[in-house]
Amino acid sequence: MSLPVPDSAASHDDRSRADVRKSHTGASHNSPVVNGILITILLVASYFAYKSVLFNWFSGDDFVHLCWLTRASTDPQLVLHNFYANWL
Numbered sequence: 354m355s356l357p358v359p360d361s362a363a364s365h366d367d368r369s370r371a372d373v374r375k376s377h378t379g380a381s382h383n384s385p386v387v388n389g390i391l392i393t394i395l396l397v398a399s400y401f402a403y404k405s406v407l408f409n410w411f412s413g414d415d416f417v418h419l420c421w422l423t424r425a426s427t428d429p430q431l432v433l434h435n436f437y438a439n440w441l
Contacts, residue, residue, distance in 0.1 A: 400407075410416070425431040 421431070
């Protein structure tokens with residue numbers, strides 16, 4: 354098996370034309386506008402996927418955990434309390 358050897362006899366113009374072709378064919382999609390559109394699409398899709406539990410306290414009961422976390426951040430004893438008693 355042999356590796357291809359670059360042709361050192363190729364002219365500078367041939368190589369520069371090949372570089373220009375590569376730069377035009379591999380268009381970059383990292384522009385801020387495209388990123389903003391993709392993020393907006395993601396947020397809208399997430400909203401519609403989770404809209405049934407956003408304000409439904411029966412299905413979306415994780416708000417209780419957020420309230421507990423706020424209290425536990427000021428009172429670390431609550432974390433230890435979870436290991437020997439009911440966390441609520």
